[in-house]
Amino acid sequence: MIRQNPELSQKPFVLITREANRVFTSALSKKAISMGFVPEMSLTDIRAAVPDILYYDLNPEQDIRCLRGLLRWASRFTPRVAREDGNNLYLDIAGASHLFGGEDRLLNEIQSQLKRFGFTVRLAIADNRSAAWGFAHYGKGRSNITGEVLRDASKDLPVEALGMSYASTNLCQRLGLKQIGSLLDLLRASLTSRIGWRDLNRIDRFFGRAADAKQFARHRERLIEERQFFDPLATNAGVETALETLLEKLCRRLLPLQQGIRKASLRLERVDHEMLSFSVEMIQPSVNIDALKRMFSYHFEQLDVGFGIDCMILAAEQTAPLSCHQLGLEDSKKHGHDETLNNLVNELSNMFGNRHVQHFSPADSHLPERAFNRRAALYAIREQSWTRPQVKRPLRLLKKPVSVLVRDKGDKKPPETVYWGGKECHLTALAGPERIAPDWWREDPEWRSGERDYWWAKTGSGAIVWLYGVSCGQTDQWFVHGLGS
Amino acid sequence: MKHSALREQIIALELGRSERQVLPFGLPDIDEALQGGIDLGAMHEISGPAAVLFTQVIIRQKGEEVAWLSMENLNEEYYPYGLLQSETDPARFIVVRSQNSRDLLKAAYEVLASNAVGCVLLEVQEALTQTQMRKLQIAVKNTRTLGLILNTDYTGSAAPESKGLLGSALTRWYVQVLHWTYETTQIELYLTKNRHGSPCHWIVEIDHATHHLHLVPISGKRAIDQAESRTVAEALCPDHP
Numbered sequence: 001m002i003r004q005n006p007e008l009s010q011k012p013f014v015l016i017t018r019e020a021n022r023v024f025t026s027a028l029s030k031k032a033i034s035m036g037f038v039p040e041m042s043l044t045d046i047r048a049a050v051p052d053i054l055y056y057d058l059n060p061e062q063d064i065r066c067l068r069g070l071l072r073w074a075s076r077f078t079p080r081v082a083r084e085d086g087n088n089l090y091l092d093i094a095g096a097s098h099l100f101g102g103e104d105r106l107l108n109e110i111q112s113q114l115k116r117f118g119f120t121v122r123l124a125i126a127d128n129r130s131a132a133w134g135f136a137h138y139g140k141g142r143s144n145i146t147g148e149v150l151r152d153a154s155k156d157l158p159v160e161a162l163g164m165s166y167a168s169t170n171l172c173q174r175l176g177l178k179q180i181g182s183l184l185d186l187l188r189a190s191l192t193s194r195i196g197w198r199d200l201n202r203i204d205r206f207f208g209r210a211a212d213a214k215q216f217a218r219h220r221e222r223l224i225e226e227r228q229f230f231d232p233l234a235t236n237a238g239v240e241t242a243l244e245t246l247l248e249k250l251c252r253r254l255l256p257l258q259q260g261i262r263k264a265s266l267r268l269e270r271v272d273h274e275m276l277s278f279s280v281e282m283i284q285p286s287v288n289i290d291a292l293k294r295m296f297s298y299h300f301e302q303l304d305v306g307f308g309i310d311c312m313i314l315a316a317e318q319t320a321p322l323s324c325h326q327l328g329l330e331d332s333k334k335h336g337h338d339e340t341l342n343n344l345v346n347e348l349s350n351m352f353g354n355r356h357v358q359h360f361s362p363a364d365s366h367l368p369e370r371a372f373n374r375r376a377a378l379y380a381i382r383e384q385s386w387t388r389p390q391v392k393r394p395l396r397l398l399k400k401p402v403s404v405l406v407r408d409k410g411d412k413k414p415p416e417t418v419y420w421g422g423k424e425c426h427l428t429a430l431a432g433p434e435r436i437a438p439d440w441w442r443e444d445p446e447w448r449s450g451e452r453d454y455w456w457a458k459t460g461s462g463a464i465v466w467l468y469g470v471s472c473g474q475t476d477q478w479f480v481h482g483l484g485s
Numbered sequence: 486m487k488h489s490a491l492r493e494q495i496i497a498l499e500l501g502r503s504e505r506q507v508l509p510f511g512l513p514d515i516d517e518a519l520q521g522g523i524d525l526g527a528m529h530e531i532s533g534p535a536a537v538l539f540t541q542v543i544i545r546q547k548g549e550e551v552a553w554l555s556m557e558n559l560n561e562e563y564y565p566y567g568l569l570q571s572e573t574d575p576a577r578f579i580v581v582r583s584q585n586s587r588d589l590l591k592a593a594y595e596v597l598a599s600n601a602v603g604c605v606l607l608e609v610q611e612a613l614t615q616t617q618m619r620k621l622q623i624a625v626k627n628t629r630t631l632g633l634i635l636n637t638d639y640t641g642s643a644a645p646e647s648k649g650l651l652g653s654a655l656t657r658w659y660v661q662v663l664h665w666t667y668e669t670t671q672i673e674l675y676l677t678k679n680r681h682g683s684p685c686h687w688i689v690e691i692d693h694a695t696h697h698l699h700l701v702p703i704s705g706k707r708a709i710d711q712a713e714s715r716t717v718a719e720a721l722c723p724d725h726p
Contacts, residue, residue: 343599348581362565372575374562377580394564399562482567483537484535
């Protein structure tokens with residue numbers, strides 16, 4: 001948060017979590033900690049002390065996203081990185097530290113870079129994961145505990161650092177075993193009977209006597225193809241040709257993996273360091289070079305190469321397994337049809353943006369306008385089950401009901417003469433009314449006027465309209481909501 | 486005979502293919518006037534207060550995927566449950582909404598040329614120019630797609646003759662509802678432009694339960710109406726005697 005608006009760093013503020021009726025702090029800024037506040041305090045108490053303290057809702061998803069980003073960043077030091085619950089990142093630096101000039105220098109590097117990002121970090125290098133966790137959380141802000149020093153260094157660490165269960169930790173503290181050192185002096189057998197083998201195993205893991213398995217995030221192969229040009233590309237045709245070779249390379253890499261491109265992005269660096277980027281999405285994973293190239297070429301209409309393109313980077317941002325279909329003989333025609341349809345949706349989505357090409361999908365509501373959604377066709381599921389309504393529904397619905405001005409006062413029946421779009425219009429009521437009540441549990445400005453009585457009517461010019469009346473005070477108001485039948 | 490063969494040839498030349506592909510209505514009178522049915526791979530214009538209803542009849546007859554192209558700021562949209570009631574699967578509807586008319590025409594061109602959908606409904610607020618129509622006609626000519634240009638006007642105030650009489654659409658229709666009940670709808674069809682013959686006028690009854698079409702004879706009872714409608718037909722196509 002501080003990274004987003006730097007002036008916050010000078011102010012005390014807290015992040016709060018709401019739980020039932022309780023609002024308590026879950027994280028505090030440095031300034032707030034220095035004022036004597038601690039996590040898990042109720043917000044009311046804090047505001048009693050400092051009325052104008054800033055507080056924000058904690059956003060766990062954002063935290064996780066941020067940690068994921070850090071994880072990606074950390075993969076520059078070692079390919080084996082992992083994240084665990086809480087804000088813990090693990091890096092397996094076995095065999096990687098010498099690349100950065102030793103463990104201490106690696107630690108320095110990480111610390112300085114993270115500090116520059118604006119993070120407060122606690123770092124520890126240890127022989128195993130449990131020890132690293134313990135030292136990072138309860139040791140000094142930065143420690144390098146490897147090999148022989150572990151036993152000595154851990155003597156002064158509080159027992160919490162062992163990561164034992166809450167009961168065992170509590171027990172140890174009650175017995176006066178505040179530090180790990182005093183725990184180690186005890187007999188192993190007596191310790192087992194007190195705290196159980198499970199927590200004893202934790203101690204063993206801490207000292208590297210038991211295996212400490214940790215699954216590291218699998219390092220994903222980056223599907224990126226890059227090409228730099230000695231002589232900058234000065235024409236669109238040149239860019240297209242270069243794109244073709246890049247696509248060819250990328251698809252050749254994808255084929256053995258049986259993966260197809262779902263989403264790809266292309267970045268063009270101009271000589272004047274201007275960056276142009278385009279991305280395309282496919283409805284189905286594809287390694288079809290021509291199709292992909294055509295998708296990109298729609299964007300090239302607006303391409304301004306300027307003084308030339310220096311560098312092209314093509315990345316497959318999202319891939320998915322290529323689906324294989326066993327085709328029956330009679331299916332082949334239908335399959336071909338589906339394919340052309342998919343291609344069409346693809347092309348339109350990429351030309352006009354995927355939110356402009358849509359499919360209908362059903363929704364669960366009795367209100368006419370809420371009973372369906374429009375989803376981007378690129379992501380929509382085509383096979384949906386629609387339930388046929390019992391009562392007659394119009395062919396078209398107005399997104400915003402149009403108010404028709406009434407001249408004569410109606411008695412709950414549709415008026416005979418209305419003014420629609422500034423023109424006089426004669427109505428003949430055909431059928432109705434059908435009463436639709438709003439969702440009382442939802443505050444919907446459209447339905448604030450209460451229940452609606454829907455009628456079918458025919459206009460003098462020969463159109464069928466679906467209109468409703470709502471009573472507001474003395475007068476009735478009429479709105480056209482649907483057309484055709 | 487020779488006359489009709491010659492006409493056939495002219496159409497074929499215009500459409501750029503040798504044989505006509507048609508979608509018959511199943512009503513002998515209308516099919517005869519259109520010489521077999523409404524042409525596939527061609528553009529047709531539909532306007533009038535009940536244009537949506539009539540396109541629905543054609544869509545149901547065609548029964549394939551439908552692409553509906555309209556401007557984003559259009560206040561109305563197809564209602565899936567209404568489509569369901571008129572035997573059209575909403576899942577086969579592709580909605581394309583464009584921000585400006587340039588994109589709309591571009592999308593229309595792509596969809597018409599792709600031959601992936603059965604019907605293309607192009608919703609326009611104002612009549613297309615001669616060039617635009619011709620371009621769309623060229624796009625669609627080698628496909629089995631039915632191109633429908635929809636120009637709805639519910640209040641029926643704008644005179645139909647003021648709208649795009651110059652366009653190169655193969656047929657032009659003006660539709661309005663005559664009579665409506667829960668069971669049936671009677672619509673009045675004016676074929677105001679017909680490349681295959683003279684303009685005509687029918688009353689068609691649509692059965693809501695079975696979705697069958699019946700032709701209602703314009704009987705003596707409606708003699709006054711007919712006289713009235715003749716004047717309408719004359720107003721609609723002033724170039725026709």
